[in-house]
Amino acid sequence: MNITLNNGVEMPALGFGVFQTPPEQTVASVAEALTVGYRLIDTAAAYGNEHEVGEAIRRSDLDRDEVFIETKLWISDYGYDEALHAFDKSAGKLGVDQIDLLLLHQPLPTAFEMTIGAYKALETLLADGRVRAIGVSNMMPDVLARLLEQTGVVPSVNQVECHPYFSQPNVQQTDSEHGILTQAWSPIGGITSYYGGEGAKTTFDEPVITGIADEHGKTPAQVMLRWHMQEGRSAIPKSVKPTRIAENFDVFDFELTADQLAHIDALDTGVRRGPDPAGLTLESHSLDIPEARRGDTPRE
Template identity: 70%
Template sequence: MILTLNNGVSMPALGFGVYQTPPDATAEAVQTALETGYRLIDTAAAYGNEREVGEAIRRSGLDRDEVFIETKVWISDFGHEETLHAFDKSSGKLGVDRIDLFILHQALPTRFDLTQGAYRALETLLSDGRVRAIGVSNFMPEHLDALMKEAGVVPAVNQVEVHPYFTQPEVQAADADRGIVTQAWSPIGGITSYRGTGAATSTFDDPVIVGIADAHGRTPAQVMLRWHLQEGRSAIPKSVRPERIAENFGVFDFDLTDAERAALDALDTGIRHGPDPRDITLEAYGSPIPEA
């Protein structure tokens, strides 16, 4: 399944994420994902595993144009010149001349001047052909409003926490109004497994999700990923286990009914499990990104 971004670039709707995957496990996991059929790989400078992602892509034997590479600029590298250099660091570690989707990892609301400068750098990289599309991550509607007061290019993607227990309808609406694809991190609610919701231990145990999965002969994870795809979102599940990597990719041969999708939508608790994007500061979250 392919999504067409607002600048005409095609992006696979289902990708493979490597958040918190240790560098020594990343190359094997990504190689397994590529062998399974994934063609979108999502990483970030702050993950510390860009080099291993690039290594796995080279090992795969796939042509560079067959793999859509997405990575993120950390807040410590915000600012126009700093973000241009962040591209050099990321592209060097990945071993590529061009990055398919380059996005800002957070909004940094207390220093939005740096956020604006970083986004101007993304626009420069896009104009120069060094990236194919640009975007943001964890941007709330007010961050998008502030960004677009100066930006000339609408972000193609906004990557945010979205799963059945936290759907962020106001963010999704703000994205849709601007033609921005909402991309879900923690799309199957893995983050709920270790941060209680009060509704169930985790999304994987929720009786509504389990019931829908049983009705289709699928797993809860497959139901949640299918829900994202049918609602027009991109999703980037992660795993280092080959059987789970394959399971998460097996979502293209069944459909949820409108009633089932509505039942999943209704599970929203309004409870965020990741950091609040409005609380991100350099003092609390800044960390230098190594040169190599």
């Protein structure tokens, strides 16, 4: 199942994420995902595993154009020249000449001129054919409006926290109005387990979701991913367990009813579980993103 982005590029709706996947586990997990059938792999410079993602793709029997590679630049590499160099670092680690989708990882509103510079670098990379599509991540409507006022290319994607307990309908609405695809990170609410607090209810234990899962003979995770698919979002679940990797991909043989979709929509609490994008600053979240390793070469 593919989604056509606002610049005509086709992207798989369901992808495989590697957030918090240790480098030593990344090659095996991405290889398993590719074997199962995933064709969109999402990583980021800040994850520290771009090299391993590229290695798994190189080891596969798939041609380069069969795998849609998505990565993100970190705030430490914002600014026009800095972002151009950050592309070189990411492309080198991934072992590719062209990245399919390149995002700015955070909006960095406290140094927004650097964000604008970085996005203009993405526009240059797009015009030069070094990326096929560009976008943003964790960008709220007010900050998106500022970006659109100062740049020329509408982002193709806005990747944000989105799961049944925090679906950000205002963000989705704004994205839709501009032809931007909303892509969900933590799409099955794994973050509700990490940051929900002791005894907090998680999406996996939500009676509405477990009840719908029982009706379809599916798991709660599969129901949540199907919810994203049917409502037109992209989703990038992650796992290092082969059974879960396969389970999360097995979502194309059933359909939720309109009532079931509405019941899941109604679970939104408006409470963010991940970090507030407005609170990330260079002082608090700067990272040293290393150069590509010697010997990293583009794949033919």
